Amino acid sequence: MVIARSIRLRGVVQGVGFRPFVFRLARANALSGWVLNAGEGVEIHAEGPEASLDAFVRELQEQPPPASHIASIDVSAAAAAGFNGFVIRESRAGVAPTVRISPDLPVCGDCLRELFTPNDRRYRYPYINCTNCGPRYTVITGLPYDRGRTTMQSWEMDGYCAAQYHDPADRRFHAQPVACPACGPHCRLHIGGEIVEGDREAIGRAAGLLREGAIVAVKGLGGYHLACDAANTAAVLALRERKFRKEKPFAVMVRDLDQARLLVELSNAAEAELTSIARPIVLAPARRVLAGVAPDTGDLGVMLPYTPLHHLLFAEGAPDPIVMTSANRSNEPIAYQDADAFERLAGIADAFLAGERPIARRVDDSVVRVGAFGTTVLRRARGYAPGAVARIPVDRPILALGADLKNALTLVVEGQAFVSQYIGDLEHYEAFQAFTETIRDLTTMYDVPHDRLLVVRDCHPQYASSLHAPGMPTVQHHRAHIASVLAEREAWDEPVVGVSFDGTGYGDDGGIWGGEFFAGSIAAGFERVAHLRGAVLPGGDAAARYPVQAAAGFLAQMDGLPDLADRPFGFPGRYRQSLDLARRGVRTYATTSAGRLFDTAAALAGFTRPITYEGQAAMWLENLAAGSVDCREAYPFPADGHELDYRPLLRAMIDDRMRGEDPAVMARRFHRGVAQGVCDAVLAISRARDLKTVVLSGGVFQNQLLLCDLKGLLDGSGLTVWTNRAVPPNDGGVSLGQAALAAFGRFDKAYA
Numbered sequence: 001m002v003i004a005r006s007i008r009l010r011g012v013v014q015g016v017g018f019r020p021f022v023f024r025l026a027r028a029n030a031l032s033g034w035v036l037n038a039g040e041g042v043e044i045h046a047e048g049p050e051a052s053l054d055a056f057v058r059e060l061q062e063q064p065p066p067a068s069h070i071a072s073i074d075v076s077a078a079a080a081a082g083f084n085g086f087v088i089r090e091s092r093a094g095v096a097p098t099v100r101i102s103p104d105l106p107v108c109g110d111c112l113r114e115l116f117t118p119n120d121r122r123y124r125y126p127y128i129n130c131t132n133c134g135p136r137y138t139v140i141t142g143l144p145y146d147r148g149r150t151t152m153q154s155w156e157m158d159g160y161c162a163a164q165y166h167d168p169a170d171r172r173f174h175a176q177p178v179a180c181p182a183c184g185p186h187c188r189l190h191i192g193g194e195i196v197e198g199d200r201e202a203i204g205r206a207a208g209l210l211r212e213g214a215i216v217a218v219k220g221l222g223g224y225h226l227a228c229d230a231a232n233t234a235a236v237l238a239l240r241e242r243k244f245r246k247e248k249p250f251a252v253m254v255r256d257l258d259q260a261r262l263l264v265e266l267s268n269a270a271e272a273e274l275t276s277i278a279r280p281i282v283l284a285p286a287r288r289v290l291a292g293v294a295p296d297t298g299d300l301g302v303m304l305p306y307t308p309l310h311h312l313l314f315a316e317g318a319p320d321p322i323v324m325t326s327a328n329r330s331n332e333p334i335a336y337q338d339a340d341a342f343e344r345l346a347g348i349a350d351a352f353l354a355g356e357r358p359i360a361r362r363v364d365d366s367v368v369r370v371g372a373f374g375t376t377v378l379r380r381a382r383g384y385a386p387g388a389v390a391r392i393p394v395d396r397p398i399l400a401l402g403a404d405l406k407n408a409l410t411l412v413v414e415g416q417a418f419v420s421q422y423i424g425d426l427e428h429y430e431a432f433q434a435f436t437e438t439i440r441d442l443t444t445m446y447d448v449p450h451d452r453l454l455v456v457r458d459c460h461p462q463y464a465s466s467l468h469a470p471g472m473p474t475v476q477h478h479r480a481h482i483a484s485v486l487a488e489r490e491a492w493d494e495p496v497v498g499v500s501f502d503g504t505g506y507g508d509d510g511g512i513w514g515g516e517f518f519a520g521s522i523a524a525g526f527e528r529v530a531h532l533r534g535a536v537l538p539g540g541d542a543a544a545r546y547p548v549q550a551a552a553g554f555l556a557q558m559d560g561l562p563d564l565a566d567r568p569f570g571f572p573g574r575y576r577q578s579l580d581l582a583r584r585g586v587r588t589y590a591t592t593s594a595g596r597l598f599d600t601a602a603a604l605a606g607f608t609r610p611i612t613y614e615g616q617a618a619m620w621l622e623n624l625a626a627g628s629v630d631c632r633e634a635y636p637f638p639a640d641g642h643e644l645d646y647r648p649l650l651r652a653m654i655d656d657r658m659r660g661e662d663p664a665v666m667a668r669r670f671h672r673g674v675a676q677g678v679c680d681a682v683l684a685i686s687r688a689r690d691l692k693t694v695v696l697s698g699g700v701f702q703n704q705l706l707l708c709d710l711k712g713l714l715d716g717s718g719l720t721v722w723t724n725r726a727v728p729p730n731d732g733g734v735s736l737g738q739a740a741l742a743a744f745g746r747f748d749k750a751y752a
């Protein structure tokens, strides 16, 4: 007997090959009816024998397309209408913004098989894709998403591709970037004045150049990479020199999971991230040392190939692993337009492997790590952006401008919070341009009515993002960090103890904050209840680049110190000058920055040179500590519900060093001391205010050793600990917190 069912699916079910999948499944079960994209998901009407319908509903959930995610399925009885066959119907109008733009997808298994099948039409074709895979966000130039509004618009499909594109039973049904060697774009290699034409020849020659130690710029999904043989130290050092990137770690790409396992230690969870649909760079403990690739850290960032071109490079014999780093000079944004890339990278790359398909917008690789509290996204870009991360209960659209370092934007439309890709450090002109472009891009794509748009910014008066939106309401930096964790979990009313530790953020009192404890919730606002004991930063911003200068600002608060210019410390002259400034109160700024406390500890343990990238000294200290013999001792870091006093902690460090203690042991004891101090403060605050949940956020909590120590201390406390998952704990997550606090009207007092 023929019966009918109405099925509604929600989640990530549009733009990911879901309708053709439903179509094929319905045909396979001999059902009739229809499927369509509706406002908030996919709707199906299916008719047939009950057993077939049951099988259909089961299989829908068992084997959905790889890029899809079914959040909910709702099956109800319907009246049979006697349909003849199964069809894909036109979408209903009013598609919700959440489903308009999908992140980019890695090449799928089916396309990979075709890529390496000699008699396939797309054999070794670097632009192979289907509805389950390929570019999305990086090719979309307008909405709704169809071929004419992508960077593929200048290539007309031939009969072969068009037939697949229009066939509901085909894997390429409505795959907007579909192409084949006969009708689609190609890539070529530019080397000196020579141009190597032909996909296979160009890619083969590029692989050969990499084997010989050359640096090759490779056009990817969201921009160019600079690639070189990761095991060729001379090539790696040449890349560092040409790119003006002295020490910051490079990520590497490996052929497959087996190669990744040889390079880094991967837990099951880390492997799941590495092979996930976002294909991020995964930071994991290094097993093999690649000289010059990631100095000063025990971790290595590893990723798998995600475009057909990457797979072809390895198939053509490229070295394994290869360094794959964003193509830019120093801190500039990644190059993504051909002319710009050729110009900016002229002195860096020996050759350019340039594909013809234009890139619509720059999107860097994402970076994640699996740590003590689960997976954390450290840089959120390709594969995640511009996906929605939370539903915020607010009627009007909100644009949150984020922080100036590691900038990312959050746009709230129809209650959905979309977090942009990582943009960069806005003090650089190019990054600031990218910031304004991304604002225009997102507000246009999501049809934001400008007259109703609420813009919110950081309270730092000198931030480029603040100057971009003068007079707009502000949210304090460290409160935004705490709110970012709660917003991800949509915990608007949850009262928490919030610990916000980072390098720099503008405080309520105009000081440089960074070691802050709050009590409250997003809905009720956050009260600052405790903080690191005050110190000063002599010389302002430069103190963030010279750990000994930061140290002077903390040590100036203590008496009876030895002369740290002497052995074993050997601080350079900058220290004494800074100490003098700090003691006289000349050109000094009040601070409670935990980031600068870590810099101070690094200096005392031997890091007396300037840093060459943000967070370097703390990373060095963590790595040093991780290599120490197991020690349970913690330096004293007395804390109550109001203040953490770093003086005994630093005094103990100095005494240890004077006694000739191993700096690795000192670094370990420092981490344990900080964890114990934070734990004591949290317990005091939670008891006094009867709070059961603790939130940890801010760049300092990228430190895995600190998180492990804290987890050990807090596990038995009965408190629940929350950290960031979807947005970074560093300043890349600030805009989400700003948006959440703005939605509840929790601006800084001046705007309340």
Ligand SMILES: [Zn+2]
Residues within 6 Å of the ligand: 107, 108, 109, 110, 111, 112, 129, 130, 131, 132, 133, 134
């Ligand atoms: Zn595919």
Ligand SMILES: [Zn+2]
Residues within 6 Å of the ligand: 157, 158, 159, 160, 161, 162, 179, 180, 181, 182, 183, 184
């Ligand atoms: Zn074609």
